[in-house]
Amino acid sequence: MEINDLVYQSAIIIIGLTAVCASLGVILCSSPIYSALYLIGNMVCLAMLYLLYHAEFIAAVQIIVYAGAVMILFLFIIALLGGKKELQEHTLQRTIAFGFAGLLFGELLLAATVGVTKPIEGIFDPVNLKVIGGAKAIGLTLYSKHLVPFELASILLLVATIGVICLAKFPLKQIKKSLNS
Amino acid sequence: MGNEFVLIISASIFCIGATGFLIRKNPLVMFMSLELMLNAVNFLLVGYSHFLKSLDGQIFALIVMTVAAAEVVVGLGIILTIFRTRHELNVDEIDALKG
Numbered sequence: 712m713e714i715n716d717l718v719y720q721s722a723i724i725i726i727g728l729t730a731v732c733a734s735l736g737v738i739l740c741s742s743p744i745y746s747a748l749y750l751i752g753n754m755v756c757l758a759m760l761y762l763l764y765h766a767e768f769i770a771a772v773q774i775i776v777y778a779g780a781v782m783i784l785f786l787f788i789i790a791l792l793g794g795k796k797e798l799q800e801h802t803l804q805r806t807i808a809f810g811f812a813g814l815l816f817g818e819l820l821l822a823a824t825v826g827v828t829k830p831i832e833g834i835f836d837p838v839n840l841k842v843i844g845g846a847k848a849i850g851l852t853l854y855s856k857h858l859v860p861f862e863l864a865s866i867l868l869l870v871a872t873i874g875v876i877c878l879a880k881f882p883l884k885q886i887k888k889s890l891n892s
Numbered sequence: 893m894g895n896e897f898v899l900i901i902s903a904s905i906f907c908i909g910a911t912g913f914l915i916r917k918n919p920l921v922m923f924m925s926l927e928l929m930l931n932a933v934n935f936l937l938v939g940y941s942h943f944l945k946s947l948d949g950q951i952f953a954l955i956v957m958t959v960a961a962a963e964v965v966v967g968l969g970i971i972l973t974i975f976r977t978r979h980e981l982n983v984d985e986i987d988a989l990k991g
Contacts, residue, residue, distance in 0.1 A: 723897065727901040728901075734908045761938050766941065776961060777931070780961070781964050788968050791972070797917055797918050808914035811914065816907040819899075849947065857948075861955075864958040867959065
């Protein structure tokens with residue numbers, strides 16, 4: 712039991728640090744295609760962390776929706792628009808941005824370590840905890856307690872679909888011209 | 893060890909994403925930094941759902957993923973349209989709306 716707990720904790724630490732390194736790779740690579748690949752690595756690391764925190768359904772959704780669908784879309788767009796390298800020169804704005812981010816990180820760390828962050832006991836007992844992250848428990852909660860956000864999310868997806876069709880379509884005249892010629 | 897680790901990792905990924913959004917000039921990489929920030933928040937929600945033994949955080953993470961997917965699709969559509977009209981992918985050059 713002791714060894715198991717040690718392995719569990721060290722796995723969480725190693726995967727968390729890998730996720731941070733992968734996210735550093737996203738913003739430091741000058742070619743967008745490498746950034747996208749690092750982002751896939753980061754998302755897979757986060758999915759593994761979700762698995763370790765007993766959130767199996769969210770881990771599956773993370774892999775399918777994020778690392779699958781969204782990143783495929785990104786890679787298609789990069790392949791379409793040409794992933795040109797951008798040269799990274801040091802300007803004043805860049806220094807200000809780094810200072811701002813450092814300040815933000817310090818503030819977040821301060822808020823996280825000084826404030827009251829002790830876990831509060833929830834409504835689920837440890838026996839029940841084993842089945843929490845599964846699809847059944849999520850579905851039961853989603854369709855009873857959180858029904859309204861769920862329906863609103865479906866409307867949001869519909870609006871996004873119609874909006875992106877309106878945005879990305881060619882003008883009708885152009886299509887007719889290309890068909891006639 | 894435990895919830896502090898989740899807070900620190902999540903804060904680092906969020907700050908890295910914010911830095912990337914500020915320092916990069918390619919709109920695609922800026923969108924990826926945005927995804928990083930959303931992922932950091934998702935990780936915090938799922939981790940705390942584990943520590944508080946409640947499912948609400950996971951439901952919230954699911955909704956955030958839906959919003960992120962919709963946002964990425966619309967944003968990439970806008971980037972594609974801008975590229976089609978201007979043949980330019982540098983956010984410093986795309987300033988036609990500037991006063």
